[in-house]
Amino acid sequence: HKMRPLRGVIVAALLLCSLAAVQGQYGGRGGYPDDDMTDRAVEYYMMQQQAEQQKYQEEMMARAQEEEMIRRQQAQYMQQQRQQEAYNRQQQQMAQEEMMEQRRQALYQQEMxxxxxxxxxxxxxxxxxxxxxxxxxxxxxxxxxxTYAYTPTRDEREAYQVQFDQGQEEARRKAGTGAxxxxxxxxxxxxxxxxxxxxxxxxxxxxxxxxxxxxxxxxxxxxxxxxxxxxxxxxxxxxxxxxxxxxxxxxxxxxxxxxxxxxxxxxxxxxADTALCVMHVGQAFELEAENLDKSTKGWEKKMEDLTERAYDMYERALDVFKSRVEGDEPDLDVANIYHAMGNTHNIRGEYMEALRKYKIALSQKIRVLGEDDPSVGWTKNNIGNAFKGMFKLDEAFKWYNECLETVTQFFGPDHPEVAHVHWNLALAYHTKGEVEALKRRQTWHGRWPFRWFAGITKKRLAHEGDDFEKMDQHLHHAFNVFVQRLGEDHISTQRATEAVMAMRELVRD
CATH class of the missing domain: 1.25.40.10 (Tetratricopeptide repeat domain)
Structure with a gap:
């Protein structure tokens, strides 16, 4: 009981100390900030507002500049687009005018x-x-x-006139039946x-x-x-x-x-005879296109024109021949037309379409003639030509050899048609040699020191080994037959002669 007054004093002292500490912390105004603290807070707040406003203005200016740049770029792009469109229209107009001029020239040439x-x-x-x-x-x-050798009187002249008329009738009769x-x-x-x-x-x-x-x-x-x-x-x-x-x-x-x-x-x-003749007209255009000199200017345009004319003739003939065929019945004339159409595609370098036409022709020919007919063999030869054009040489050799076996059995080895197959085989082996030589030059022949050696012996590297010998055999067989059977002035003989001379240059190298 004696300690209770002392505890009261201690508690009062602690309360006074706490109040003094609080009063010292808040400036002696009952716990509220003083005026300096308030001014500084307001000033800091205003500075933040100004900074944010300045930042916002800078962002707006940057956005405006960016939008202006975008507008300028769009305007420049639109101007370029308009210029390009104007240039394209000009080029298109020039191309159309050139095409029209070519058509006019083609029509004029056709009319001539x-x-x-x-x-x-x-x-x-x-x-x-x-x-x-x-x-x-x-x-x-x-x-x-x-009859008028001796006509002294009018009656005799009339008699001789009757004999003359009878003689004319007899001549007409003999023209139809005799000699x-x-x-x-x-x-x-x-x-x-x-x-x-x-x-x-x-x-x-x-x-x-x-x-x-x-x-x-x-x-x-x-x-x-x-x-x-x-x-x-x-x-x-x-x-x-x-x-x-x-x-x-x-x-x-x-x-x-x-x-x-x-x-x-x-x-x-x-x-039917007229359609066959129309097909032959197309073949004449086709041969003319095939024999064009590719070193002359404008031969591509001439080739396209001739092959288009040939194809038009083939389509006209095909319509006639198909009109007499019922269902899927095979027809030899139809097969020959598809064969000829394949030739035009082959000349133009359209090898896949050529193959499609050749396959149709081959199927119908086999159904009509059998496998051993030379016409079937010749279609196989042209299938080989299409594969050679696509550089599928293994397939080309397969079809060429099948054709060679068929036509040799039918005609014998010294026939011009057989010689043409030997010629195509020689060309195929030449192409194979060129392809393999290109591969060699791209591998070890392209590395030093073989690069210098390959440059000196370029021709020899293009043709070597068994393929070179096979090419030589087929080429000389074709050349000998062409000279003996077709003569030196035939275009096949001239081509074979040039190839033989090139072969001799290879051997000399």
Whole structure:
């Protein structure tokens, strides 16, 4: 009980100390900040507001500058776009004008050629009409010479006139059934046509052409110029000219035959013959495109024009041949048209489309002719050409060898058609040698010191080993047959000659 007053004093002292500490901390104003502290807080707050406002203004200015830059870039881009569009329109207009000019030139060239063909046909028709008229005049003169030799009286003249009319009738009758002044008949013409076909099958194209020409002379004497048999013989002469390599002369022959077919009475009866002749016209355009000199300027445009004309002819003929086929029945003429279409694609470098056409032709030919026919073999040869163009040389060799086996069994080794397969094999081995040489130059031949050595022996490195020997064998086989069977002036012989000379240069190196 005595300690309770002391505890009260101690508690009071502690309270006073706490109040004094609180009063000292808050400036002696009952716990509130003094005026200096408040001013500093306000000043600090204002400074923060000004800093934030300045930062906001700087951000707005930067954003405005960025937006201005974007607007300038967009304006510059739009101006460039307008300039590019104007330039593109100008280029497109120039290209269209150039295309129109090329079309005008092509149309003009086509019109000139058509006019030339029309003139040739008209000249041919006029020539034949004059020859026929002259033959009738000579026959009439002979009759007059015999009947009017002695006509002293009017009655005798009238009698001789009757004899003259009878003689003319007899001459017309003999022209249809018998012999002419030279002692030849239509049977002789048939024999000559068969002989020409036999010579064609043996590869004697020049002799076949001469034989067809003799056949045509006999037929003209008996049948006149506007007869389907005459048209067929003229068409055969065009085929012989194709084999010789004379594309322009073949074209003239086919145009003459086509003119006769188109001007016959009952033209629909000769629709198949006309379509076949149209296909031959396309083949003449195709051969002309294939024989273009690729060193001359503008040969690509000429090649495209010729192949387009050829393809148009093939489509016209195909429509006729397909109209007589029922369902999926195979037809040899249809197969030949697809084969020819493949050739045009192959010339233009469209190898996949060429393969598609060749496969259709091959399927139909096998169904009609069997595997061992040379026509089947020749389609296989052209399939090899397409694979060679795509540098798939193993596939090309496979098809070439199948073709070579077929045509050699049918024609023998010394036939021009067989020689063409040897020529294609030689080209394939040459391509293979070039491809392998390129691979070698890209590997160890491209490294020092072999780079210098490869530069000196570049030709030799391009052709070496067994492939070089095979190329040499096929090339010389083709060259010898071309020289012996086609002559030195044939384009195939000329190409083979250039290849042989290049081969000798390789051997010399």
């Amino acid at each position: 050629e058509e006019e030339y063909y029309r003139q040739q046909q008209a000249a041919y028709a006029q020539q034949q009409a004059m020859a026929q008229a002259q033959a009738f005049q000579e026959a009439a003169a002979d009759v007059r010479a015999t 002419d002044a030279g002692g030849t008949s239509l049977d002789d013409a048939t024999t000559l046509a068969e002989k020409g076909t036999m010579l064609m099958s043996k590869g004697n194209y020049a002799s076949a052409l001469v034989t067809y020409d003799r056949c045509l002379s006999v037929q003209l004497a008996h049948l006149g110029d506007m007869h389907p048999i005459v048209a067929h013989t003229v068409d055969l002469m065009g085929v012989a000219l194709l084999r010789i390599g004379s594309a322009r002369e073949a074209q003239e022959a086919f145009q003459k035959a086509l003119y006769i077919y188109q001007n016959l009475q009952g033209e629909g009866q000769h629709a």
